[in-house]
Amino acid sequence: MYWENLDADLRYWTRSLRPVQWYPGHIAKTEKELKEQLKLMDVVIEVRDARIPLATSHPKMDSWLGNRKRIIVMNREDMVSTEDRNAWASYFANQGTKVVYSNGQLGMGTMKLGRMAKSLASTVNTKRREKGLLPRAVRAGIVGYPNVGKSSLINRLLKRRMCPAAPRPGVTRELKWVRFGNDLELLDSPGILPMRISDQTAAIKLAICDDIGERSYDFADVAAILVQLLVRHPAVGPEAFRRRYRLEMDSDCGKMFVTKLSVHLFNGDASQAAFRILSDYRKGKFGWVALERPPT
Numbered sequence: 001m002y003w004e005n006l007d008a009d010l011r012y013w014t015r016s017l018r019p020v021q022w023y024p025g026h027i028a029k030t031e032k033e034l035k036e037q038l039k040l041m042d043v044v045i046e047v048r049d050a051r052i053p054l055a056t057s058h059p060k061m062d063s064w065l066g067n068r069k070r071i072i073v074m075n076r077e078d079m080v081s082t083e084d085r086n087a088w089a090s091y092f093a094n095q096g097t098k099v100v101y102s103n104g105q106l107g108m109g110t111m112k113l114g115r116m117a118k119s120l121a122s123t124v125n126t127k128r129r130e131k132g133l134l135p136r137a138v139r140a141g142i143v144g145y146p147n148v149g150k151s152s153l154i155n156r157l158l159k160r161r162m163c164p165a166a167p168r169p170g171v172t173r174e175l176k177w178v179r180f181g182n183d184l185e186l187l188d189s190p191g192i193l194p195m196r197i198s199d200q201t202a203a204i205k206l207a208i209c210d211d212i213g214e215r216s217y218d219f220a221d222v223a224a225i226l227v228q229l230l231v232r233h234p235a236v237g238p239e240a241f242r243r244r245y246r247l248e249m250d251s252d253c254g255k256m257f258v259t260k261l262s263v264h265l266f267n268g269d270a271s272q273a274a275f276r277i278l279s280d281y282r283k284g285k286f287g288w289v290a291l292e293r294p295p296t
């Protein structure tokens with residue numbers, strides 16, 4: 001029931017909030033360049049946040065890819081439960097989509113990703129050989145929303161720090177080619193986002209998961225929605241809040257809880273209370289739970 005009602009609830013809760021919008025100049029520039037560069041790719045590696053695989057899928061990606069081969073990387077696999085992971089694995093398997101689960105921080109999944117990219121693109125060199133040409137390195141483009149872990153994955157694949165990785169969105173500013181052995185070339189790119197996020201439920205999830213610039217949203221609004229999501233979540237519930245903050249939930253209204261916590265711990269500063277709740281979710285203090293399950 002929880003997952004079936006979630007989107008309708010979210011739409012209802014977000015309808016009166018200030019829209020979350022974030023489209024910094026470097027993202028606009030990237031989108032243009034990336035569209036050109038994608039034409040050169042043999043395979044595209046699309047990195048998503050495993051907690052919100054739908055909200056981190058770009059609406060234009062399918063049309064940019066055409067019939068180019070694609071691998072979906074579900075990064076931050078450590079931040080979801082086994083049930084979440086299994087649900088998405090069978091969803092993608094049913095669609096026939098190639099998926100790799102990974103942890104960009106520890107490097108899990110990166111070897112498999114490298115192997116899969118090379119094998120998916122092996123036809124490139126078969127064709128070249130037929131034409132009497134020498135083989136060339138396979139070109140793989142790594143694309144995805146800001147902060148989902150693209151640079152971390154590349155650094156892990158290469159086993160060295162080639163691309164700056166940081167715990168905030170918008171760090172990678174330029175497209176950058178890096179070589180992986182003799183047979184794979186990777187293109188790291190800054191995060192991309194739609195110019196207008198038409199679906200505000202997706203925008204709120206991006207804010208909760210720290211995949212969008214902090215200045216684009218109001219902490220207290222976003223934390224209030226997160227509380228409402230978690231209180232209803234079968235694996236979290238009000239008890240988790242009571243234990244963590246030693247505070248009773250008087251209702252399932254998130255805004256009221258944020259206010260109560262602010263009085264209890266932060267001299268009435270709602271923004272600080274909201275930030276605490278958001279960072280506790282991001283650190284897994286309510287357990288590792290995804291915010292999306294596959295559509296049924």
Ligand SMILES: Nc1nc2c(ncn2[C@@H]2O[C@H](COP(=O)(O)OP(=O)(O)OP(=O)(O)O)[C@@H](O)[C@H]2O)c(=O)[nH]1
Nearest residue numbers: 076103104147148149150151152165166170172191
């Ligand atoms: N827990 C966890 N953290 C991760 C994982 N992958 C990356 N991170 C962290 O997430 C943050 C963002 O990672 P980056 O690699 O900078 O993300 P990016 O997609 O290149 O970001 P932009 O440069 O904004 O496009 C860093 O603090 C990483 O350490 C993961 O699988 N699990």
